[in-house]
Amino acid sequence: MKLTPFILAASLFAGSVSAADLSAVPSGTYVVDPTHAYIRFQYNHLGLSNPTLGFEDFKLSMELDTENPANTTVSLDIVTESVVTGSDIWHDHITGGDWFDAANNPNITFKSTAVAVNDDGTYDVTGDLAIKGETHPVTLKVTVNGAMMHPMAGKPVVGITGYGGLKRSQWGLGANAPYISDEVKLEVQAELLQGS
Numbered sequence: 001m002k003l004t005p006f007i008l009a010a011s012l013f014a015g016s017v018s019a020a021d022l023s024a025v026p027s028g029t030y031v032v033d034p035t036h037a038y039i040r041f042q043y044n045h046l047g048l049s050n051p052t053l054g055f056e057d058f059k060l061s062m063e064l065d066t067e068n069p070a071n072t073t074v075s076l077d078i079v080t081e082s083v084v085t086g087s088d089i090w091h092d093h094i095t096g097g098d099w100f101d102a103a104n105n106p107n108i109t110f111k112s113t114a115v116a117v118n119d120d121g122t123y124d125v126t127g128d129l130a131i132k133g134e135t136h137p138v139t140l141k142v143t144v145n146g147a148m149m150h151p152m153a154g155k156p157v158v159g160i161t162g163y164g165g166l167k168r169s170q171w172g173l174g175a176n177a178p179y180i181s182d183e184v185k186l187e188v189q190a191e192l193l194q195g196s
Helices: 088-094
Strands: 028-042 052-055 058-064 073-079 107-117 123-131 134-149 156-167 183-194
Touching (some): 028 156, 058 183, 134 183
Antiparallel strands (some): 028 052, 028 058, 058 073, 123 134, 134 156
16 A cells, blocks of 8 residues: 555544445455555644654554444454655664664554544544553544445445544653653555455
8 A cells, every 4th residue: 555645634534424225235354455554643843843744554444334433343454564754864863772663563453442423423432542562442533434345355445534643651651751742643545345
């Protein structure tokens, strides 16, 4: 998954606030299309810039319940070393012991524990986020952008956008605060195809 330049918004699954019609696709297992999926995070540096980084290598899957979306579950597994920084020096630094410590913590994971259906058609997806040996809950605001039969893949597909936020210090990543903001914004963009 190669990342392209982007501007990060503030919290998980953006797009129209009206819910897509999930009746166009069946319930079941959906897995990420690696050519149309992006995970990004953004922080503030010295009040001067808002660097936006992402990950190239990850697996995202969803057990979709179209009749009762609150029963849907989401699972994410990121290869820590695959963080894209735009600089070899910064990549080596952020994957080192002071930050992600990728050598001892090769994966970042998220497993949903609850899905709440909001009145505006969005979903609050709450789950356990594990980074660097620490696990804490995070809630992502999710919008289903579309659900249909993919015209080229010939499979049911669901497109999602999501936003969320966290304080990195909760996961033992609080170095250099407040010069580097403790608050981190998250973004996920993904298309998921039915399959295993």
